[in-house]
Amino acid sequence: MSKKINTKNKKQDDEFFVLNLNQFRMITGYELSNNDLILEINKNYEVIVPIEYNVSFKDGKLIFEDFIGEKSDSVxxxxxxxxxGILNKMSQSIVEGLTNNVTNRRTYYINEGIPLIGHTAFGLIDRGTNVIQIRGLSGCNINCPFCSVDEGNHSKSRKNDYYVDMDYLVSEYKKIADFKGNTKLEAHLDGQGEPSLYYPLLELVQELNEINGPKKGIVSIQSNGVNLNEKLIDDLADSGLHRINMSINAIDEKLSKGLSGxxxxxxxxxxEISEYIKxxxxxxxxxxxxxxxxNDTEFKKVLDYAVNLQQKIPQNTINPINNKKNPILGAQLCLxxxxxxxxPKMKTWDFNKFYGLLANYEKEYxxxxxxxxxKVPLNEYFGSHVRTRLPCPFKVNDVISATVLMDGRVNGEIIASSMDRIIQVINCKLETCKIIGKRINVKVLRTKDNIIVGTLVK
Structure with a gap:
């Protein structure tokens, strides 16, 4: 008489010898190459984890071949x-060796223990209004020749990138939202890079929208449009995104390529994607x-394009912050x-001259x-208004004690923390790797908008 095999128990036994990578949200791709486990992290990053054991890899599962069939408690x-041990290696590799596949730069994974207020490259920025800037990552997928922060993989000054864990980003945003009264807030995704590259973007937008309150506040995002597609737009709409600020600087194909780098x-x-959004x-x-x-001529062409698009597809979405329809255009002057x-060929204008040009165009239309x-003042057209700002624990010229956390965004900068703030320590000639975790004295040079900049003192 044959013995019936309990397949359920056998499956449970085998699971003791399997590490399932599919259970981790941040792992979005994987490959086993020789003894290296190559992980794609949050779509845009890569890390290599050495594996020193006899394993096979199938459907995102690491299988310890030497132990299959063994049932003893010791095994x-x-x-x-x-x-x-492998999970610890993965965590350590992500913290220390993440690479941004878009910019090819080292990327620091920002999680609890690292403050999110104080730096312009990542985290949260409160400028004393109802608009809170959300910077979940740095790193851009284009190389604009006029970029104010020298972003993209052609950058000569940016040496590190940063990515903020979504759960941590959301929890810290909620603290600021609660502090500001949690009404009529705008969570604005921007930064030193392309915000739409953030993953998981849909979940982030949904979480922020739930905090702000549907029909009470909004979530908006800046984008160059390169990463957008129809499905993503549909999903963002379902997640509660209110507005996309689309950067378009020329209509001519040749010049638009040049201005994107x-x-x-x-x-x-x-x-096409702009019209789909409309x-x-x-x-x-x-x-x-x-x-x-x-790009004077092309600038006017973009204005004409937007005006014609508005005539073709009138705006009907109401901004719940001011109960108004937002404008189609937000013209900017390059500084x-x-x-x-x-x-090289660009001339420097002041805003009076720029606004004069816009006034002439308004008359023409x-x-x-x-x-x-x-000319669209933020307070009148988007509902931006003064709101109690987060207090800053420092004053200019204070000398404070701070802990060194990691290397900075540019050469000569290190990132430290003190009193739940990030400190950008500039003009530092010390090797960062030798002072990580150590206490340093910093003279505070800037505190505006809780963006803290200081310099090392003995």
Whole structure:
């Protein structure tokens, strides 16, 4: 008489010798190459984890071949120990050796224990209004020749990138939202890079929208459009995204490629996705930037495109913060910054001259029977208003004690923390690897908007 095999128990036995990587949300891809486990983290990052055991790999599961079929408690304990060891290696590798596949830069994974207030490259920024800037990552997929922060893989000044864990980002945002009264707030996803590269973006938007309260506050995002597609737009709309600020700086194919710094930049694709957004539940705001003496003609073409699109597909989405329809255009003037790129032919304008140009364009549209607002103050058109700002624990010229956490965004910078704030310590000539975890004295040079900059003192 044959004995019936209990397949359920056999499956449970085998699971002792399997490490299932599919259970980890951040792991979005994997490959076993010789003795290296290559993990894709949150779509855009990669880390290599050395594996020193005899394993096979199938459907995202590491299988310890030497232990299959073994049932003794000692072997099971050993298998569990090996799995714990691999998980520890994975965690350590993610913390220390993450690479951004978009920029090819080292990336620090920001989690609990590292404050999210104090730096401009990652975290949360409160400028004393109802708008809270959300910076979940750094790193851009294009290389604009006028970029104010020298982003993209052509950067000469940026040496590290940062990614903030979603759960941590959301929990810290909620603290600020609660502090500000949690009403009529705008969570604005922007940063030193392309915000739509963040993963998991849909979950982030949904969580922020739930905190702000549907029909009470909004979630918005800046984008260059390269990473957007129809499915993502549909999913973002379902997640509660209110507005996309789309950067379009030229209509001409050749000049648009030049202004993006990307050979395969496709302005036609950007225009198509813009029209798709206009037909969705998400409000589209087109935000061209004027580089005087460089893209003057194309800047006007973008304005014309947006005006015509608005005539074709009128805006119906209401901003619950001010109960108004937001405008189609948010024109900008290109400025120069210390670490930014500079376009050789570009002239420097002041805002009076820029607003004068916009006023002339408004008159031109008006003469054709089209009412267009090109000067759009944030308070009047988007509901931005003054709100109690987070207190800053420091004052300029304070000398404080801080703990060194990691290397900085640019050469000569290290990142430290003190009193739940990130400190950008500049002009530092010490090797970061030798002072990680150590206490240093820092003289505070800047505290505006809780962005803390200091310099090392003895």
């Amino acid at each position: 099971r304990a050993l298998a569990n120990s090996l799995k714990s 990307k050979k395969d930049y496709d302005i036609n694709k950007i225009l 037909n969705s539940k998400i409000h589209l705001l087109i935000a061209p930037i004027l580089l005087p003496n460089y 120069t910054y210390q670490f930014g790129r500079k376009v 008006s003469s054709n029977g089209i009412n267009v607002n090109l």
